[in-house]
Amino acid sequence: GESVGLHLPTLSVQEGDNSIINCAYSNSASDYFIWYKQESGKGPQFIIDIRSNMDKRQGQRVTVLLNKTVKHLSLQIAATQPGDSAVYFCAETGANSKLTFGKGITLSVRP
Amino acid sequence: NAGVTQTPKFRILKIGQSMTLQCTQDMNHNYMYWYRQDPGMGLKLIYYSVGAGITDKGEVPNGYNVSRSTTEDFPLRLELAAPSQTSVYFCASGTGTVSEKLFFGSGTQLSVL
Secondary structure (H helix, E strand, O other): OEEEOOOOOEEEEEOOOOEEEEEEOOOOOOOEEEEEEEOOOOOOEEEEEEEOOOOEEEOOOEEEEEEOOOOEEEEEEOOOOHHHOEEEEEEEEOOOOOOEEOOOEEEEEEO | OOOEEEEOOEEEEOOOOOEEEEEEEOOOOOEEEEEEEOOOOOEEEEEEEEEOOEEEEOOOOOOEEEOOOOOOEOOEEEOOOOHHHOEEEEEEEEOOOOOOOOEEOOOEEEEEO
């Protein structure tokens, strides 16, 4: 798989490979983090979340890793499928409970 | 449940025109939000509401107004449309807890020419 930071707009992976999407956050007070997936023409959809007292959480084919020391969040997608093609956003929230979204990265899956 | 429903899906406005973007949710969520998404960018919070009769400004409120007369509805008003308001607008709702899993509508694509 490939990993790329959110400052790069696109990530292209081969179908079946693993994808790693990275996100750096700036607010050390953030205690809850979410990954959203936005398919073309649709609103963002919740994928997976993690609290600051955890460093890893697994879902179905997705894993979120949190490194609070360097304020880094990543989303790992196993066995990437064409249906995973979308824009992925990380979001963080702290005491005010209003989400702050990253710029997003486009995941493109090659057949 | 229909979730969060936004209308219209597309709209073209002339500079100076006004319009209202409609948003309704049937999940009995207290919290509702309006975001705008510019090309290649993340979502910016325009306004939000923590319950009927209560609204507050987000990150980019200038040029917009909102109202929340019922739990279900949270319309967004543009009074004097400007080209800078060309964007995709998303309405979202949530429970308002710390574990805020927002539910988004499908968006309204607005062009101001």
